[in-house]
Amino acid sequence: MDPISKLSELFAEFPGIGERQAKRFAYYLLRKPSGFRKELALQLAELGDRIAQCVDCKRFFEKTTTDLCETCRNMNTDKSVLMIIEKDTDYDVVRKSRSYNGAYFVLGGMIPILEKQPSYVRTGELLERIKKDTESGVLKEIILAFSLNTQGDHTDSELRRILEPTVVGKDIRMTSLGRGLSTGTELEYSDSKTLEYALKNRQ
């Protein structure tokens, strides 16, 4: 098969990309100077060579002498709080908000409701991590920070069930992100659950 069709096929596997746009990508790259394609190929190789996964929080980060990402290395990170998030991009969003200074753990995905749990969802490694932090006595709170949809709710309750035995009696709080009106929400269109929390959390 010719490289245009082959490239289109590969791009069509990208999240949210259909056949037509994949094809457009291929032709776009054809028109670009070869330098752009070389740079793209180079960075693809670099990904494998220069990016490592943090042994503590499982985030992808730029390789250094240590196997810990900058946040896990950082002395100023408040290790008494651990936020469990679904994926790397969630980390970026929370960082950007500048309203959290604790540690993270990237679960890798949501816990599915019906199908069996995929291998890339790291509940096992999470349990290890929590056990370690609990023994060291540093951990005081676990924040479950998942999207407010059925999958997120399910992941939240599942993790509470899984982690309960380990934290019980250890004076470690398990919390979830607060619910209420989010920026842009119109009262008229907000559901009862959201209103209930918006009233409970009024200030």
Add this chain to the structure above:
Amino acid sequence: MDPISKLSELFAEFPGIGERQAKRFAYYLLRKPSGFRKELALQLAELGDRIAQCVDCKRFFEKTTTDLCETCRNMNTDKSVLMIIEKDTDYDVVRKSRSYNGAYFVLGGMIPILEKQPSYVRTGELLERIKKDTESGVLKEIILAFSLNTQGDHTDSELRRILEPTVVGKDIRMTSLGRGLSTGTELEYSDSKTLEYALKNRQ
């Protein structure tokens, strides 16, 4: 002008209705049996005759012997809390959530940021109402319940400014609906402000 065009013009004034849909409404009514049109005309007349505005909360309600709506009349309504909302439909939404049992006041609209305040925004009547409730000593909390957009934020802060002198030193709290993740919000797409409150209100 013929009734079809005239009707189309009137429907085109309805919120969110363009010329084309307005016209479709007119033709739709032509095809419907005359009984449907008669019923519609009847109910339009009824609106004026059978609907009154509550003297206390300014809500529209079905006329009764009293000039108070069922909520303002109801002995079980907790008069110590007053929720200020923008419009009647917001009342329906809050009721549906079954998470609030206090009193209401329908402001009638948002306080505009630039233009002068329209007459239908009842800040004057609100102030009267608050003064009355304050003297009677029944009022303990005012909840500002507006949509989380620039207009809602502006209305919130304006009302706090306007009501401050009346409630100061009277041990009356002024609160706003709690902010956080609302149902459906994906962490990845939530803004910093929402995340900040979601973390503050975590539980």
Add this chain to the structure above:
Amino acid sequence: MDPISKLSELFAEFPGIGERQAKRFAYYLLRKPSGFRKELALQLAELGDRIAQCVDCKRFFEKTTTDLCETCRNMNTDKSVLMIIEKDTDYDVVRKSRSYNGAYFVLGGMIPILEKQPSYVRTGELLERIKKDTESGVLKEIILAFSLNTQGDHTDSELRRILEPTVVGKDIRMTSLGRGLSTGTELEYSDSKTLEYALKNRQ
């Protein structure tokens, strides 16, 4: 039931209007001066009194001394061409284009593919009309002007089948609207059928 709920119910039957918007209509009318509601009710009554259906083309038009709409009355209307359209609004669109000066017939709806044909689709009256025009010898062309979707295609072929026996050997053409690129169409996104016609009709 109170007039607000009743009105909301009636508006919810309007094409493309959901419960929420229907309710907004009711509250919108409450806020409007009673004059607006009176005018609306008046025009609703006028619809039945002042609008008639043209005996020839079945269009709704403002009652006059005759039972023919202005187009069917008009001496300048080219009676040798008859355009069959689905509904009254299609008439307005064709008129607006100023590219047709012939006669019309409003079928009243599309011919469904699976369900039995509804009474408001006037194939019977159309056949009568065609027979009359054929005998008078005035008719030279029948234009089938339906939307280019499965229902429109089906209606087109069904009418050709139904009308065939009446027009055969009478030197009356049966045509359908030309196909090709329509304003806004991007070549990249146009389907094979459209391209085929766009090439056939190139000029």
Add this chain to the structure above:
Amino acid sequence: MDPISKLSELFAEFPGIGERQAKRFAYYLLRKPSGFRKELALQLAELGDRIAQCVDCKRFFEKTTTDLCETCRNMNTDKSVLMIIEKDTDYDVVRKSRSYNGAYFVLGGMIPILEKQPSYVRTGELLERIKKDTESGVLKEIILAFSLNTQGDHTDSELRRILEPTVVGKDIRMTSLGRGLSTGTELEYSDSKTLEYALKNRQ
């Protein structure tokens, strides 16, 4: 800068890709086995090595011993008709329709209305091509096949102006794709221009 950010930057230059999705691509590639990234990098290199531009129609095609694409080489291609299209993907769409067997010329882009013409729009090379075909006497028709938007209309009329002197008196037709209803068009929503052509091209 780390490869994730760098890759995100490169992907963000892709047509229709925003920063957020670009980032998601980078993380997606991180999670994929290195084999996928290697394959992608390989195909990017292949693009430059194995894809050539046809000297006649300017299309990109898989390199062979000749410098002509399969269509320009093909004995069965009807060289008496030349279709001028904007880009390579348009070629694929026309081929798919199986309704054209003539030659092509890829212009490379639309002729802008206000800004100066970009270098990648090959009006010069087109003129050369037409001159050649005219002298050889093989050319009988030029089809201008552009999208039906303001830019496409402008490109159509500009090319007619540019090519006129060359084809005049040579008995070569210049045509544009036919206009009319395209698949999916609803009569009610079609504009006057489209209706005008739909009537003119009725059959």
